[in-house]
Amino acid sequence: MRVGIIGAGSIGLLFAAYLSRVFDVTVYTRSQEQAAEINQHNVLLQSGTEETIAKVKALPIADWQGSEALTIIAVKQYQLFSIIERLSQLPSMPENILFLQNGMGHLKLLDDINTSNLFVGSVEHGALKENPYTVRHNGIGTTNVAVYKGDPGFLKMFVLAVSNVFPITFHEEYFAMMEKKLIANAMINPLTAILQVNNGALIDNPFYYKVLQNLFSEITAILNLEHPEGYWEHVIKICKKTRDNRSSMLKDIEAKRLTEVDAILGYLLEEANKQGKKLPQLETLYYLIKGIESQGVVI
Structure with missing residues (x-):
């Protein structure tokens, strides 16, 4: 084939x-x-x-x-x-x-x-x-x-x-599958891009780990997850399996390329707006990434 x-x-x-x-x-x-x-x-x-x-x-x-x-x-x-x-x-x-x-x-x-x-x-x-x-x-x-x-x-x-x-x-079923990865992307990608660390640092550093937990609380509130513990375990599993990897968003930032922040955090912020809710931590990460992009992107 x-x-x-x-x-x-x-x-x-x-x-x-x-x-x-x-x-x-x-x-x-x-x-x-x-x-x-x-x-x-x-x-x-x-x-x-x-x-x-x-x-x-x-x-x-x-x-x-x-x-x-x-x-x-x-x-x-x-x-x-x-x-x-x-x-x-x-x-x-x-x-x-x-x-x-x-x-x-x-x-x-x-x-x-x-x-x-x-x-x-x-x-x-x-x-x-x-x-x-x-x-x-x-x-x-x-x-x-x-x-x-x-x-x-x-x-x-x-x-x-x-x-x-x-x-x-x-x-x-595609939606639940994509939603699961979206959650992991929304938590891992922007944090590693801003902190400039490998994925494993988010679970090794207790302060970064706390931020990860706070982000997860915001995401579960907007997506109304029925069994959030499974999604949390999935994120931690990815961090462990890709411990030494640099996220795609971090690599984009380092290469001065556009990121996929609009497809990831932008999607969640649109959902929050539809529900009349605020996601202050995710919104902050979104604007930080957009701000970094605005400093000079080479396509």
Whole structure:
């Protein structure tokens, strides 16, 4: 089966490295230069002390025709607008599309995509792009996937096919799955970005841990979670599994890129506004991140 991966950041390269063990993978890059680097070196996967080379084809996004059996969209949430516009220009709409973005702000963009099967996922792995063709797997977690619209048959087949090489978990209901990851993103990403610490510091430092608890109290109040203890345990589990990883938001700040704060905290603040509630701590984090972005972002 042929798989196309849109985006060659840390997650795109990570998926390419593992999925190429099962499928024929093509990565679509933003630049011709990165595509040339990948075609020359393939994708180098670093995990612990091991290095493996994954044979992957690369093309610039301008050459994407959407002809693969599965298309995985692994770009930042704010980059989706151009990808969705490109979808409308393809000769034929891809039949199976999997979106892998942080937060939940992008879900409202998916309703207008006219394809047979539309899937969403959340990634709990720690990954760092070392150079245009090298990715380091810092924390082994899982990828959670669910059907946004369409038939689950293809997605279940895909999950089963990769089960021996890359952990992917199928969920029957997408909203609860995405909400669970949203909570983790809203607590871990902005804090680590502002404090400039690895994920593990949030549970190792007792003062940071207290802030984490306070943020969780605000989030549970707005989302009306029935069993909040499970969500809390999930956040702590991610912090432990990705202890040495730097969050995507922290890496964006360090690279002077736009963050996904609008898709994460922005979504929660919109929900709070609908309910006439205030989230002072989350709002403070939101404005701090936006303030850092305003100091100079290089796209």
